[in-house]
Amino acid sequence: MPDFNVRSDSVNVEQIMEQIRVRIREKRGVDYTEQQIRELAAVKLEKFLDPRGVRSDLLDQFRKAQPPYEPPELPNFAFEDATLFESHRAPIRWMRKLLMPLLKLLFNPNPLIQALHIQSRLNAINAERDAKRESARRAMDQLYYELVHNLVVETTRTGIEVKNLKMRVESISSRLEFNERRARALESAVVYKAADQDETPAQRPAPQVPQPRQQQAPQPRYTPPQQPPSYPAPSQAAPAAPAAVATPVAPQGQPTQGAVPGQVPGAPGEGPGQRSRRRRRRRGRRGGGSAAAVMGAAGSGASEAPADGQESIDAVDQMDAMDRMDDDGSPESEETHDAAVERVEEASIAEAEVRQAESAAEGSRVEQAEPPRVEAPSEPRPVEAPPEPAPAEAPRETPHEPSQEPPHVAAPPAEPAPAPTAAPDHGDHDPK
Amino acid sequence: MKIAVVVQRYGQAVNGGAELHARYVAEHLARHGQVEVLTTCATDYVTWRNELLAGVEQVNGVAVRRFKVKHERDPLVFGKRSDRVFEQLHSLGDELDWLDAEGPTSPALVDYINTHASDYDYFLFFSYRYYHAYYGARAAGARAILVPTAERDETIGLSIFQPLFRSVRAIMYNSPEERALIQAVSGNETVPGVVVGVGSDVPNNPQAGRFRQKYNIRGPFAVYVGRIDQNKGCKELFEFFQGYLRDPSGKLSLILIGNTLLPIPEHKRIRHLGFLDDTDKFDAMAAAEALIMPSYYESLSMVALEAWALGRPVLANGKCDVLKGQCLRSNAGLFYETLGEFIGTLEAIEQNRWLAGSLGRNGRQYFRDNYDWPVIERKYLEMFERLKKDGTPPAADPLPGWFDRRRQDLPAAQDVLAKLPKGPVWRRG
Numbered sequence: 001m002p003d004f005n006v007r008s009d010s011v012n013v014e015q016i017m018e019q020i021r022v023r024i025r026e027k028r029g030v031d032y033t034e035q036q037i038r039e040l041a042a043v044k045l046e047k048f049l050d051p052r053g054v055r056s057d058l059l060d061q062f063r064k065a066q067p068p069y070e071p072p073e074l075p076n077f078a079f080e081d082a083t084l085f086e087s088h089r090a091p092i093r094w095m096r097k098l099l100m101p102l103l104k105l106l107f108n109p110n111p112l113i114q115a116l117h118i119q120s121r122l123n124a125i126n127a128e129r130d131a132k133r134e135s136a137r138r139a140m141d142q143l144y145y146e147l148v149h150n151l152v153v154e155t156t157r158t159g160i161e162v163k164n165l166k167m168r169v170e171s172i173s174s175r176l177e178f179n180e181r182r183a184r185a186l187e188s189a190v191v192y193k194a195a196d197q198d199e200t201p202a203q204r205p206a207p208q209v210p211q212p213r214q215q216q217a218p219q220p221r222y223t224p225p226q227q228p229p230s231y232p233a234p235s236q237a238a239p240a241a242p243a244a245v246a247t248p249v250a251p252q253g254q255p256t257q258g259a260v261p262g263q264v265p266g267a268p269g270e271g272p273g274q275r276s277r278r279r280r281r282r283r284g285r286r287g288g289g290s291a292a293a294v295m296g297a298a299g300s301g302a303s304e305a306p307a308d309g310q311e312s313i314d315a316v317d318q319m320d321a322m323d324r325m326d327d328d329g330s331p332e333s334e335e336t337h338d339a340a341v342e343r344v345e346e347a348s349i350a351e352a353e354v355r356q357a358e359s360a361a362e363g364s365r366v367e368q369a370e371p372p373r374v375e376a377p378s379e380p381r382p383v384e385a386p387p388e389p390a391p392a393e394a395p396r397e398t399p400h401e402p403s404q405e406p407p408h409v410a411a412p413p414a415e416p417a418p419a420p421t422a423a424p425d426h427g428d429h430d431p432k
Numbered sequence: 433m434k435i436a437v438v439v440q441r442y443g444q445a446v447n448g449g450a451e452l453h454a455r456y457v458a459e460h461l462a463r464h465g466q467v468e469v470l471t472t473c474a475t476d477y478v479t480w481r482n483e484l485l486a487g488v489e490q491v492n493g494v495a496v497r498r499f500k501v502k503h504e505r506d507p508l509v510f511g512k513r514s515d516r517v518f519e520q521l522h523s524l525g526d527e528l529d530w531l532d533a534e535g536p537t538s539p540a541l542v543d544y545i546n547t548h549a550s551d552y553d554y555f556l557f558f559s560y561r562y563y564h565a566y567y568g569a570r571a572a573g574a575r576a577i578l579v580p581t582a583e584r585d586e587t588i589g590l591s592i593f594q595p596l597f598r599s600v601r602a603i604m605y606n607s608p609e610e611r612a613l614i615q616a617v618s619g620n621e622t623v624p625g626v627v628v629g630v631g632s633d634v635p636n637n638p639q640a641g642r643f644r645q646k647y648n649i650r651g652p653f654a655v656y657v658g659r660i661d662q663n664k665g666c667k668e669l670f671e672f673f674q675g676y677l678r679d680p681s682g683k684l685s686l687i688l689i690g691n692t693l694l695p696i697p698e699h700k701r702i703r704h705l706g707f708l709d710d711t712d713k714f715d716a717m718a719a720a721e722a723l724i725m726p727s728y729y730e731s732l733s734m735v736a737l738e739a740w741a742l743g744r745p746v747l748a749n750g751k752c753d754v755l756k757g758q759c760l761r762s763n764a765g766l767f768y769e770t771l772g773e774f775i776g777t778l779e780a781i782e783q784n785r786w787l788a789g790s791l792g793r794n795g796r797q798y799f800r801d802n803y804d805w806p807v808i809e810r811k812y813l814e815m816f817e818r819l820k821k822d823g824t825p826p827a828a829d830p831l832p833g834w835f836d837r838r839r840q841d842l843p844a845a846q847d848v849l850a851k852l853p854k855g856p857v858w859r860r861g
Contacts, residue, residue, distance in 0.1 A: 011790040013763045020780055024772040121840050
């Protein structure tokens, strides 16, 4: 007995039906009979309306416009077989009755009586029918009102929902774009390292990237003619930091020279303090002017620094670019950024693994179907420039350090052109 | 004792419920007295066309006297008059016109009863709604016994039949629900009456395997037997059964037996076998897990009784008071009103063998106690004896006069019907 229990030996249909109904209610909810549905449909309009949902006085106005219907009093008459011969005077009635045979001898009044009697009945029936029709029409008006009202409410609700959905779509699309850019930046950093290790330092031509960076970065700084070459304001004490910040750049490159071949500069060869130093440097840049200092240091050292040193600078710039993209000043973003940096560094360490990862990267890139990655090999560098300005950075820097905004904006385009095909894909570029 | 059975159609090929009922009763009463059937020459209940010869013939050993029908039914006129009397304020004349349009209008039959009433002890009039019962009962006077076969439809609300229910000598009801309905509409509590119903000649050993082999049917199935018509609830049955088919736990198929007026849904688990003879019909019932009776209007479902006689449970439409009352009184069937109940009850019968078996056993016992032929015959004979002792026949209401027939003061029949009590009569029964 899978569905219900009958506890007695003798079957009780009423009990079984009750058990079946209970089970149906549990399984499918309330199962309305046709009679119940009709009763629900017969409920008056005011019972349907939830007062909290009605925000206008439409119902009151509708009721004012539609006063309760009262059928008009149409004139009618009663006509029976003795109506023609009635009179309030008894003698006259007696005379008429007496002369009735004579009257019937002259003509037959019965058809006339019948016709008038039927007409009287017809009048009454028609009046009653008209009253019924009118009341039915008014009931239909109530129904139409209810329908229109519900339509208006539902349309409004739908409109609001559509607006909300539009906003959500915009938000999601912006987040998607942001994530794509971050992933692209991460990949390009890794790709650069991998390509770099394939080439010997001597064979690698001096990157042309710093030049545009040198050209672009200082330009905003020196374009205003009234701007002094130096920054005397106390808030611009940070620009003095470039010297302090720039100095770690050189050591950062130095270990790479002495590093084991195959090791990427700035990764396993660097000491444990270098990472924190780099973090401090980035913080200093965020604090003001450090990027300019870096740019200046890089620019000034471009001709002097060896290729490896230049690469380490570029790697730092890559990380800075990532930093700009996801840094919102919160400790979490800092940590995630560091995690990203570590991943980039680790990715660029293992050369053998890089080669193996190349094939995996190809597959995953196809899966991810990122248009910029596909187009990267054939595209010149300026193509990557437009997405670089991080939208989250602008409002943060503009009010406080307008003079240092250009370096932040211009820094990412200064990245060297990566070797796009050698990007190792570890499957988790997103630091978050 | 000479009994006249008066019915609108009669013959072995006539399969209507009331007509079959009349034939069974006539054939079984013929064992206890002389029985003659008075009927028309019509076999089609839609047109009442004269298709058989007038005169006397023998059908299964019973004398049948046929009379011509004066005119065939005009469906348009009948429809208009039905709308008038069922839905509008009308007069007694309108109702008489409706009765004339409905047919089978056979003044010859009424004249015969009028002139030969004294030749018979009793006249059993079947189906109150037809011309022969209304005018024939008046002609038979104190010898008229009515087997109304009334259903809960608008016809019961017509005013012309209320005097008929009060003026006949006795009424043989089919069910307690029918009796309650007629008493409520006419106030004829003083008229002697008994709930009788009808029996059925069910074979002792139906062959379920023979049916399955003959029609290549495998697996469990539920069966419907009868005319496949919207008025019989078959459209709703199809909708509900298709809902049941969507439930993966259900394994039953639906086998339909009878002539169809509806398109059958195309599904591999719904099969229509057409009209079958009694042997195949009983074999099919014996092979079925249950009989489904989806009809909204029944005065007595003979098919349901036959299924119970074979020990099969019945799943009935709960909107029909009579079927619901029968299920409750017998504890031999379940009933449904909604799709959920249909699926739930069908699954209960299908999946619970103990329940299905218990329902079937109860049904067999219910049939033996109430609808076996010896019981039916005894009830008729007891009524005849009772009437013989009661010498005071009820006074018949006079026919309405000219003005009475034209007074438009009768309510619509559907309004009268709406005021009548509803529901099964089973606690009192």
